[in-house]
Amino acid sequence: MKTPRLQFDPDGGLILAGAWTLRELTPHLGQIRRQLATVPIRSFWRLTKIERLDSFGAMLLWRGWRCNWPQNLEISEELRAIITAVAEKSGALLPRPVAFGLQGILIILGVILLSFFRQLVDFVTLFGRLWLDLFFLLSRPRQWPLKEISANFYKVGVQAMPVAALVGFLVGVVLSYLSAMQLRIFGAEALLVDILGLGIIRELGPVLLALLVAGRSGSAMTAQLGVMRVTEELDALAAMGISLSLRLLLPKVLALTLAMPLLVLWTSAVALLGGMVSAKIQLGMSYAFFFESLPQVVPVANLYIGLGKGAIFGLLIALVACHFGLRIRPNTESLAANTTASVVTAITLVILVNAVIAVAIRNIGMPL
Amino acid sequence: MNPKKVVALRGLISRFGDNLVLNGVDLDIMADDIVALVGGSGSGKTTLLRHIIGLHRPAAGEVFLFGEPLFAGNYLEQQVRRRRFGVLFQQGALFSAFNVRDNIAFPLRELKALEEEEIQALVAYKLAMVELEPEHALLMPAQLSGGMSRRVALARALALEPELLLLDEPTAGLDPDRSTSFVALVRRLHRQLGITVVLVTHDVSTLLALAGRVAVLADRRIVSAVSLEETMKLDHPFIQSFFQLFSKRG
Numbered sequence: 001m002k003t004p005r006l007q008f009d010p011d012g013g014l015i016l017a018g019a020w021t022l023r024e025l026t027p028h029l030g031q032i033r034r035q036l037a038t039v040p041i042r043s044f045w046r047l048t049k050i051e052r053l054d055s056f057g058a059m060l061l062w063r064g065w066r067c068n069w070p071q072n073l074e075i076s077e078e079l080r081a082i083i084t085a086v087a088e089k090s091g092a093l094l095p096r097p098v099a100f101g102l103q104g105i106l107i108i109l110g111v112i113l114l115s116f117f118r119q120l121v122d123f124v125t126l127f128g129r130l131w132l133d134l135f136f137l138l139s140r141p142r143q144w145p146l147k148e149i150s151a152n153f154y155k156v157g158v159q160a161m162p163v164a165a166l167v168g169f170l171v172g173v174v175l176s177y178l179s180a181m182q183l184r185i186f187g188a189e190a191l192l193v194d195i196l197g198l199g200i201i202r203e204l205g206p207v208l209l210a211l212l213v214a215g216r217s218g219s220a221m222t223a224q225l226g227v228m229r230v231t232e233e234l235d236a237l238a239a240m241g242i243s244l245s246l247r248l249l250l251p252k253v254l255a256l257t258l259a260m261p262l263l264v265l266w267t268s269a270v271a272l273l274g275g276m277v278s279a280k281i282q283l284g285m286s287y288a289f290f291f292e293s294l295p296q297v298v299p300v301a302n303l304y305i306g307l308g309k310g311a312i313f314g315l316l317i318a319l320v321a322c323h324f325g326l327r328i329r330p331n332t333e334s335l336a337a338n339t340t341a342s343v344v345t346a347i348t349l350v351i352l353v354n355a356v357i358a359v360a361i362r363n364i365g366m367p368l
Numbered sequence: 369m370n371p372k373k374v375v376a377l378r379g380l381i382s383r384f385g386d387n388l389v390l391n392g393v394d395l396d397i398m399a400d401d402i403v404a405l406v407g408g409s410g411s412g413k414t415t416l417l418r419h420i421i422g423l424h425r426p427a428a429g430e431v432f433l434f435g436e437p438l439f440a441g442n443y444l445e446q447q448v449r450r451r452r453f454g455v456l457f458q459q460g461a462l463f464s465a466f467n468v469r470d471n472i473a474f475p476l477r478e479l480k481a482l483e484e485e486e487i488q489a490l491v492a493y494k495l496a497m498v499e500l501e502p503e504h505a506l507l508m509p510a511q512l513s514g515g516m517s518r519r520v521a522l523a524r525a526l527a528l529e530p531e532l533l534l535l536d537e538p539t540a541g542l543d544p545d546r547s548t549s550f551v552a553l554v555r556r557l558h559r560q561l562g563i564t565v566v567l568v569t570h571d572v573s574t575l576l577a578l579a580g581r582v583a584v585l586a587d588r589r590i591v592s593a594v595s596l597e598e599t600m601k602l603d604h605p606f607i608q609s610f611f612q613l614f615s616k617r618g
């Protein structure tokens with residue numbers, strides 16, 4: 001019989017039997033704990049029938065004895081040695097993490113504030129470092145990380161085209177469909193081209209795409225840098241004397257800054273196509289009319305604004321991604337937290353900056 | 369199956385795509401054995417270990433653990449079987465988001481039967497067992513040296529009082545002193561707790577310090593599994609070259 005158990009002798013003694021191991025004890029733990037707690041320590045303990053005792057069993061017994069050897073004990077030397085070892089070593093108090101109190105709240109507030117400023121400084125430093133790298137490269141054309149830039153361009157630009165097109169097309173269709181329904185009430189169907197053209201080229205195209213890219217490429221950049229930190233690849237690069245910012249960060253930032261305007265062009269074009277198709281089906285507006293009136297009602301400045309915003313958003317997303325990627329400490333928790341922070345910060349920044357730009361250039365590119 | 373056989377491999381075949389790594393491995397490991405699995409780098413030692421603990425499914429052949437087929441039974445039965453062995457992975461595989469204490473306490477907490485005080489006592493005991501100080505309990509894995517994180521990983525592998533302990537190159541990357549003391553630690557645990565130990569190594573000094581049975585993995589199969597002295601007498605090109613260094617020195 002392996003089941004661990006306490007048996008009471010007729011003469012008042014106590015016999016422990018069975019396998020007192022973690023695996024055998026676990027199913028009967030509640031009962032055994034209760035029995036150990038009720039048995040007076042002065043009883044006569046016979047540990048002669050224990051088949052196996054591991055450190056958990058020994059610890060359980062020792063705690064049952066309230067950390068003292070019982071006076072009346074019959075035990076083999078072997079078992080005594082096991083219990084002695086556990087008794088000596090399991091009592092060591094492990095240091096506890098500092099408890100949380102009022103002071104803790106203050107400390108946390110302070111840490112948040114300080115870390116905000118530190119992050120601001122880090123962010124500016126990163127930006128400055130990239131500029132220095134650029135100046136460095138101006139005089140040394142052979143040092144340009146062209147392969148890295150091109151690989152990043154492919155990853156963040158070319159590979160994002162299908163999903164950008166899908167999102168753009170559907171948004172164009174929905175926007176066109178909903179606006180057309182309203183415009184028809186006033187008999188102002190021709191204004192649909194104004195709404196779609198201005199809305200998509202100036203606002204929706206760049207912003208939608210920036211949100212998409214922040215989630216897609218920004219998170220990937222942060223996670224990549226983080227995993228390279230965890231696996232010590234960043235240290236390996238540094239040890240080889242290879243500049244981190246020149247080979248890893250600058251290509252990412254340049255590639256996204258260059259790719260975003262092109263992606264904006266692509267997304268806006270597909271969104272307009274979606275709107276055009278929807279207008280044709282719903283209002284019977286001919287493609288030729290759409291094409292002809294678009295340049296007349298939407299000043300070309302809007303196109304430049306859209307492209308410019310794309311470049312700014314791309315720069316922001318890549319900078320934020322690199323900033324948080326470098327903050328990752330070598331553990332999974334930090335990886336997750338910083339990847340989240342990267343995406344959330346990038347999206348928030350994009351929307352904030354977009355609002356600022358909208359206010360700043362409200363007089364430019366509006367149809368008369 | 370004889371219940372005294374802790375591990376039994378029968379005609380195990382393992383491949384990654386076209387890469388045939390193990391081709392018909394037969395191996396028996398008895399209770400109370402201490403077995404060193406040796407083989408060249410890339411010969412499939414880690415792969416063999418991963419088959420024993422069920423991380424890979426064999427392309428053909430069978431794995432028996434504690435006398436039962438490895439994948440027999442439902443989820444709970446398999447979980448019980450998995451709790452009977454402890455593994456020390458080649459890279460340690462400590463949970464990087466937990467400190468040392470929580471790494472060791474994690475498998476104990478997962479039992480959902482122990483009280484927090486009991487867990488703390490057990491963690492303190494396991495730390496002492498692998499010769500670490502209580503102050504180390506709050507360190508994060510990234511703050512540990514190679515030897516220390518090996519010890520913490522060993523303590524975690526021992527947390528559930530396993531009957532079988534699998535160690536994948538526990539001494540690789542340790543200096544000779546540390547690696548000898550690590551092997552001594554493993555031997556002591558083997559003797560005290562009666563644990564069956566399988567230790568992967570390609571390090572001759574570890575092998576000599578361990579003094580158990582030696583299973584040699586070469587040509588994609590186990591070519592011998594006998595005591596160290598007998599192994600050294602065998603006439604096999606891999607074994608010859610493996611022990612050459614030692615015999616020159618000796």
Ligand SMILES: Nc1ncnc2c1ncn2[C@@H]1O[C@H](COP(=O)(O)OP(=O)(O)O)[C@@H](O)[C@H]1O
Pocket residue numbers: 384387389407408409410411412413414415416
């Ligand atoms: N996850 C994997 N995918 C593909 N091949 C693998 C994988 N793991 C190991 N291998 C291959 O299996 C062989 C044995 O590897 P491994 O068991 O790690 O060797 P070692 O004896 O050094 O531990 C090697 O040729 C390796 O390339």
Ligand SMILES: [Mg+2]
Pocket residue numbers: 413414415458537
């Ligand atoms: Mg290996």
